Amino acid sequence: MGLRDILSALRRPVGVHPGEKKIMSDKLTEHRHSDSGITVTRRDFITRVAGTGAAVAAGTAGFAALAQAQGAPKPQAAAAPKPPADPAGTISNDAVKAEKVPEMQYHSERPLTGSVSAEHHNYAVTPTDRMFVRNNLLTPDLSEATHKLTIKGLVDRELVFSMAELKKAFPAVTLQGMVECAGSGRQNFVPAASGTRWLPTGGMGCPRWTGVRLRDVLNAAGIKPNAVHVAGQGGDFGVIATAAPVIRSIPLSKAMDSDTLIAWGMNDGPLPKVHGFPLRLVAPGWVGSASTKWLHTLTVLDAPFKGTYMDSSYRIPKHPVKPGERMPKDAVSTEAWPVKSMITHPAPNVAFKVGKPVLVEGRAWVGEGDIDRVEVSFNEGQTWQRAMINSGGDKYAWRIFSFEFVPKNPGYTTVLARATDSRGNVQPMQSTWNPLGYFWNAIHRVGFVVET
Amino acid sequence: MTIHRNFFPAAFAAAVFLAHSGMAIAPLAAQEQEPPRTLVQGRGVELTTARCVICHDAQHITRAKLSREEWAFNVKNMIERGAPITPEEIPQIVDYLATYYSRDSAPPAESAAAEAPVAAAAEDPAQRLLTANACIACHAVDRRLVGPGFREIAQRYRGDSAASELLARKIRDGGAGAWGQVPMPPHPQLTAADLGLMVSWIMKQ
Numbered sequence: 001m002g003l004r005d006i007l008s009a010l011r012r013p014v015g016v017h018p019g020e021k022k023i024m025s026d027k028l029t030e031h032r033h034s035d036s037g038i039t040v041t042r043r044d045f046i047t048r049v050a051g052t053g054a055a056v057a058a059g060t061a062g063f064a065a066l067a068q069a070q071g072a073p074k075p076q077a078a079a080a081p082k083p084p085a086d087p088a089g090t091i092s093n094d095a096v097k098a099e100k101v102p103e104m105q106y107h108s109e110r111p112l113t114g115s116v117s118a119e120h121h122n123y124a125v126t127p128t129d130r131m132f133v134r135n136n137l138l139t140p141d142l143s144e145a146t147h148k149l150t151i152k153g154l155v156d157r158e159l160v161f162s163m164a165e166l167k168k169a170f171p172a173v174t175l176q177g178m179v180e181c182a183g184s185g186r187q188n189f190v191p192a193a194s195g196t197r198w199l200p201t202g203g204m205g206c207p208r209w210t211g212v213r214l215r216d217v218l219n220a221a222g223i224k225p226n227a228v229h230v231a232g233q234g235g236d237f238g239v240i241a242t243a244a245p246v247i248r249s250i251p252l253s254k255a256m257d258s259d260t261l262i263a264w265g266m267n268d269g270p271l272p273k274v275h276g277f278p279l280r281l282v283a284p285g286w287v288g289s290a291s292t293k294w295l296h297t298l299t300v301l302d303a304p305f306k307g308t309y310m311d312s313s314y315r316i317p318k319h320p321v322k323p324g325e326r327m328p329k330d331a332v333s334t335e336a337w338p339v340k341s342m343i344t345h346p347a348p349n350v351a352f353k354v355g356k357p358v359l360v361e362g363r364a365w366v367g368e369g370d371i372d373r374v375e376v377s378f379n380e381g382q383t384w385q386r387a388m389i390n391s392g393g394d395k396y397a398w399r400i401f402s403f404e405f406v407p408k409n410p411g412y413t414t415v416l417a418r419a420t421d422s423r424g425n426v427q428p429m430q431s432t433w434n435p436l437g438y439f440w441n442a443i444h445r446v447g448f449v450v451e452t
Numbered sequence: 453m454t455i456h457r458n459f460f461p462a463a464f465a466a467a468v469f470l471a472h473s474g475m476a477i478a479p480l481a482a483q484e485q486e487p488p489r490t491l492v493q494g495r496g497v498e499l500t501t502a503r504c505v506i507c508h509d510a511q512h513i514t515r516a517k518l519s520r521e522e523w524a525f526n527v528k529n530m531i532e533r534g535a536p537i538t539p540e541e542i543p544q545i546v547d548y549l550a551t552y553y554s555r556d557s558a559p560p561a562e563s564a565a566a567e568a569p570v571a572a573a574a575e576d577p578a579q580r581l582l583t584a585n586a587c588i589a590c591h592a593v594d595r596r597l598v599g600p601g602f603r604e605i606a607q608r609y610r611g612d613s614a615a616s617e618l619l620a621r622k623i624r625d626g627g628a629g630a631w632g633q634v635p636m637p638p639h640p641q642l643t644a645a646d647l648g649l650m651v652s653w654i655m656k657q
Binding site for chain 2: 089090092093094108109110111137138191192193194197238239240242243244308309312313324326327435
């Protein structure tokens with residue numbers, strides 16, 4: 001059975017509507033009850049919550065008016081209860097933590113965020129139990145058996161796949177790729193921005209992902225000429241029914257990149273629940289929010305998606321502003337990470353001996369392009385020496401660098417690492433301040449002790 | 453290529469911040485003190501807790517120091533994301549946050565905070581916990597909101613010797629199914645003593 005047969009079997013009888021553009025703007029909204037291919041689980045959850053009167057619960061008489069002003073449907077409009085097709089549930093934080101290494105530090109419980117510090121990242125491929133955790137909402141307990149992926153919007157034919165169908169219809173690809181939270185390293189900014197206070201080196205990881213190419217799926221659906229962005233919607237939900245669904249869109253160029261995946265596997269196992277089970281986007285090298293977890297709907301759009309996770313979050317000023325100033329009107333969406341590196345060995349404050357070699361190791365990466373070189377300094381940046389890099393590897397995988405340092409003098413010693421990308425961009429001393437604290441990529445520095 | 457090496461005892465991993473004069477780059481590793489788990493008392497604390505500590509733990513706020521403008525932006529952003537805050541409540545919440553978690557000015561002295569009108573409601577330690585942990589955002593005493601009323605809960609479990617432990621576990625770990633499919637979030641920050649106080653108060657309703 002060829003691809004065409006499978007696709008025609010899957011194809012829904014959805015014609016090209018003359019008013020397709022209108023459908024786009026009407027249907028892909030953030031509204032809580034939007035019938036935009038949301039999984040049964042989520043819709044039933046929302047319906048039930050709406051039925052219990054969550055808005056009233058919060059004691060806000062004016063909330064209904066507010067919700068209406070924002071265009072959200074009235075709670076009673078969706079009150080018809082349905083039996084759940086799938087038990088709506090979430091994974092507890094404890095269950096998530098049980099699958100993580102003890103070295104993982106948690107920065108908040110609601111939403112759950114956690115990461116390991118640089119010295120616990122000394123692996124060529126980030127092990128699953130060291131991958132950072134960053135939710136916007138709760139961790140949903142989705143079922144692979146009932147999960148569906150819908151591709152709609154500016155496509156020739158709307159497609160809906162079960163997990164089994166998706167795996168059968170397209171060639172599987174495994175590749176290593178960086179995923180890093182946009183706010184990784186945020187607390188290094190002065191003044192501090194609000195949001196998750198990651199460890200100094202932040203929340204990032206470079207595991208191996210298995211899935212199908214997003215472009216294969218989009219090509220199967222047929223992209224219309226006026227398509228410019230692709231939005232991914234996740235099946236996670238909040239404590240209250242009014243929580244906006246997490247929807248982010250990426251430019252078509254990134255969606256069509258051969259390394260952008262719709263992934264179901266991580267490090268040769270299934271995706272853990274907290275990392276998006278059963279399906280997620282992986283837009284490697286870009287801010288983590290581009291890699292929608294718990295993916296159930298892809299919508300091809302003629303403009304970037306309009307919604308809170310696009311328009312109020314994950315933005316940086318087009319031109320830098322004075323520290324402490326507000327977000328200017330001409331802000332842009334965060335996309336590819338700038339060049340960055342971290343020292344994964346030695347750990348801070350380890351003791352070494354004069355004359356005994358110290359192997360300095362680390363990782364360097366960039367969201368677009370490649371790592372050209374990494375330099376290290378043992379005198380606070382007065383002089384720099386080239387480190388070895390293992391060039392090659394997957395396009396968006398980090399590069400491993402190493403340098404053998406033989407301490408000549410006793411005392412407290414620091415090592416700095418500075419990466420340069422293939423476009424000539426060099427890691428800065430200090431990252432450009434921005435109101436939401438994104439893209440901290442300044443030179444990393446580790447101190448250790450040399451004893452006689 | 454095998455990368456992982458285990459040359460050094462894990463104890464060395466403890467990060468210590470060592471200030472270096474003149475260097476503007478990232479600190480070696482900041483060891484942060486854990487921020488408080490409840491919001492500081494003051495005018496607006498109950499409303500702020502009830503609206504914010506539904507989806508967030510209080511530490512999201514207590515670890516922050518922002519300008520008034522940034523707090524206002526955050527509140528607007530959270531309303532966009534679905535926070536059930538009415539237009540009238542916005543200034544009260546922004547005032548509270550900008551007063552007690554300000555980057556630009558120290559919070560008012562303890563005495564001023566104590567005069568705030570919330571003091572009376574916080575007499576009973578169990579009720580104080582229920583407020584501070586935003587339980588009251590989803591539960592009332594005598595009626596069903598997002599979750600069941602405290603009185604309904606007490607009625608269902610009255611006479612059940614295992615109920616105290618069950619309820620304490622439910623509050624701590626969260627769950628769904630007993631009263632419907634709306635999940636209750638976990639509250640892992642609560643101590644056994646706190647849980648005991650809350651459960652015995654609920655069972656008296």
